[in-house]
Amino acid sequence: MKKFLLKNYYIIVSIFIFASILTAKIDFYKAVILLLEFVVILEVVKMVAEFIENQRVRLRFVIDMFIVFLIRDVVILTSYPEKKHDDILFLLLVIFIFFIFRVLALVYSPSQMLGKGKRG
Numbered sequence: 001m002k003k004f005l006l007k008n009y010y011i012i013v014s015i016f017i018f019a020s021i022l023t024a025k026i027d028f029y030k031a032v033i034l035l036l037e038f039v040v041i042l043e044v045v046k047m048v049a050e051f052i053e054n055q056r057v058r059l060r061f062v063i064d065m066f067i068v069f070l071i072r073d074v075v076i077l078t079s080y081p082e083k084k085h086d087d088i089l090f091l092l093l094v095i096f097i098f099f100i101f102r103v104l105a106l107v108y109s110p111s112q113m114l115g116k117g118k119r120g
Contacts, residue, residue: 029079036072040065059105063098070095 021031043065051057074091077084 063102
């Protein structure tokens with residue numbers, strides 16, 4: 001059991017976060033919004049750390065940050081009683097476009113291109 005929990009530590013973290021939300025009596029949608037904002041902050045810190053260490057910014061980190069930020073906005077908009085469907089659809093379209101950019105960034109990554117050149 002201990003080995004299982006150590007391997008799947010996210011279960012313990014999730015239980016802790018859920019218990020914290022229940023004890024603090026925070027609305028669930030507010031908790032989700034706060035967690036998504038935390039993920040955006042993590043992505044920004046990861047991008048800055050990458051820049052400091054390697055003196056470059058990976059496009060993947062920037063795109064991931066924007067995708068998470070836009071998903072956060074979609075969650076916020078869908079939680080309102082009077083939903084603005086046009087705004088939600090527009091954000092979903094932008095998220096889809098960013099996903100396409102993310103796939104292209106992975107496929108045409110300089111590290112991927114170098115790997116193909118060595119094999120060929």
